Amino acid sequence: MRLIASDIDGTILGHDGSISDRTIAAFRDAADAGIDIVFVTGRPPRWLDPIREQIGHTGTVICSNGAVTYDLPTEAVITSHLLDWDTVQQVRDVITALAPEARFALESLAGFHAEEGFYPPGGPAVGERMEPTVLTPEMADGGIVKMLAVVHTGNADEFLHLVQPRVGGLIALTHSAPELALLEMGPLGVNKAVALAEYAASKGIDAADVVAFGDMPNDIEMLGWAGAGYAMASGHPHALAAASLTAPAFADDGVARIIEARLAALRRA
Known part of the structure; x- marks a missing residue:
């Protein structure tokens, strides 16, 4: 050892x-x-x-x-290792088509950005509570290192099973929140x-x-x-x-x- x-x-x-x-x-x-x-x-x-x-x-x-x-x-x-904006947008579009209720956030080297609806209504924040916003390319400040997607029903295993066949070739996909249907996505490989x-x-x-x-x-x-x-x-x-x-x-x-x-x-x- x-x-x-x-x-x-x-x-x-x-x-x-x-x-x-x-x-x-x-x-x-x-x-x-x-x-x-x-x-x-x-x-x-x-x-x-x-x-x-x-x-x-x-x-x-x-x-x-x-x-x-x-x-x-x-x-x-x-x-x-960074995610490019084109991949972020493509993955967001695919997941939204599969789960229209999904909401997204970005972790960059300079900060955290969550779009409106990402946090559970009346519940604890996922990550750091920020003002609700719409994700834009300008949020890649310093480089995007993680993309997150959440749905406020079901669990992370079910959410992963739903989206992995469609986005698994675009982005690294996993989860670690035991009580949330929250997916964590990073650069492929x-x-x-x-x-x-x-x-x-x-x-x-x-x-x-x-x-x-x-x-x-x-x-x-x-x-x-x-x-x-x-x-x-x-x-x-x-x-x-x-x-x-x-x-x-x-x-x-x-x-x-x-x-x-x-x-x-x-x-x-």
């Missing part, structure tokens, strides 16, 4: 925004043992305060499902595994020496690529089916338990 790659939400971070003391200690022990640590998330760079403030992470974070590699100490984008492989190669680390943790469909490729890919027992059935290994549930400090056991094995060796 030379590198630990971990998803954030639902894997180490709870709905209350906290990371357990045991998990924090496990990551710090791994860092003290010389293990490289990278967090790999669907979150944008501006949503990284939990790992900065609670774990004290001062390294690299792979954001937006692999579209952005970000240096936390300098708050600088190291690499990015880009996912967490692609960005993690690039990062590991830059450190001279082979996949066989990577331990990865995740809980949702946007983690599937990463869990398959890593030499030891652990799906959380509390995770999505598709993630559990795709991973060769299972970590205890989030509520049971599953990530911490695996890290502790692997560090203990390294010490015995």
Whole structure:
């Protein structure tokens, strides 16, 4: 084990925004043992305060499902993979034809833009609540790294099943919100595994020496690529089916338990 790659939400971070003391200690022990640590998330760079403030992470974070590699100490984008406006418009047109009630948002390197109707009426915002607007090419400020589509009925698996046959050849398509029919779309061929492989190669680390943790469909490729890919027992059935290994549930400090056991094995060796 030379590198630990971990998803954030639902894997180490709870709905209350906290990371357990045991998990924090496990990551710090791994860092003290010389293990490289990278967090790999669907979150944008501006949503990284939990790992900065609670774990004290001062390294690299792979954001937006692999579209952005970000240096936390300098708050600088190291690499990015962008969506062009023509693809955004084409995908929007196809999804709207299939699900007229769908509403869309864009995550760019400079900000977040949601069109009117994207947020649930009277409910919590998906992402950051902004003034309702219509998506335009000018919103590609700094480059688009993620497109989102939501319907306020059904679930994400059903929505994905509906649109994937028509847009799967245009854009990378996944989801990670357990209670919303929200799809996350990025540049074709880009996912967490692609960005993690690039990062590991830059450190001279082979996949066989990577331990990865995740809980949702946007983690599937990463869990398959890593030499030891652990799906959380509390995770999505598709993630559990795709991973060769299972970590205890989030509520049971599953990530911490695996890290502790692997560090203990390294010490015995």
